[in-house]
Amino acid sequence: MASSKDRQRKLARAKYDRQQARRADREHRRRRITAGVGTTLAVLLIAAGGAWIGGAFDSDEQTEATASDDCLWTPLSRDSNNALQETGTPPTKDLPEDGTETMTITTDKGEPIVVSIDVASSPCAAASFSYLAARGFFNDTECHELLADGAVHCGDPTGTGQGGPTYSYYDENTPAPLPEPEPSASAAATPEVTYPKGTVAVVGNPKGINGSQFLIFHKDFTSADPQYSILGSVTGGMDTLAAIGKIPTVENEAGDKVKPKDKITIKTLTVGTDAGTAPTASAGAAPSASVQS
Structure with a gap:
């Protein structure tokens, strides 16, 4: 019988796979929109299909990412x-x-x-x-x-x-x-x-x-x-x-x-x-810790 830890890992792996599919679909749609490719109807169809493929309608998904999310945290x-x-x-x-x-x-x-x-x-x-x-x-x-x-x-x-x-x-x-390695490559x-x-x-x-x-x-x-x-x-x-x-x-x-x-x-x-890099903190985000010399 599988241990509870094994079951947890399998569930985490399944959720991770769904999130990866969703993230890939979101990136694909963003590139299409930026390039101005396709009609409004095509974009809507891609979005709907991507949501279905990515598991947006899975009953066990606790959180949903939006198109503006940069990262997904499970x-x-x-x-x-x-x-x-x-x-x-x-x-x-x-x-x-x-x-x-x-x-x-x-x-x-x-x-x-x-x-x-x-x-x-x-x-x-x-x-x-x-x-x-x-x-x-x-x-x-x-x-x-x-x-x-x-x-x-x-x-x-x-x-x-x-x-x-x-x-x-x-x-x-x-x-x-x-x-x-190529068959002719030196050992x-x-x-x-x-x-x-x-x-x-x-x-x-x-x-x-x-x-x-x-x-x-x-x-x-x-x-x-x-x-x-x-x-x-x-x-x-x-x-x-x-x-x-x-x-x-x-x-x-x-x-x-x-x-x-x-x-x-x-x-x-x-x-x-680093000097020269100025990231924008999101609302409610904790401030970056200071760097020790």
């Missing part, structure tokens, strides 16, 4: 996962969609790790991290795993891999799978690096159902089937990241040798706007 219940923290949801409209933002992670391991968030490629992930950071969600939490992939795993206040906010959002910037050929050292990526549980958890790669990692959507890259504090990557690991409660022997604590995580 509510998650603490009744089925008490590792989640009640956070509400970020704004859905008037979110930054261009430029970069600076995320500053101050740990107990050295100088702060500074990350340039790629807002243009991951606007919803950027909005989520800004929203949570402004509420101190990441402060005084542990990076609970050092993975064999060469990344430190952070962003779960419970340190279990199950924690996060009471909402999820979809992948936006996942690298494409590596192409099959010694070096594959393209999927996640270069310094890459910061969000972690979905399951894949595509993202929350607050993230990875910082302290060495290059290549994957034929990438699983993580990229948030940005480290621009400062690489020595701190390298030192963290050298911490020995011990077995966690599940028997996996991924737990840092020396605890890694995030003292503060803040998100602010």
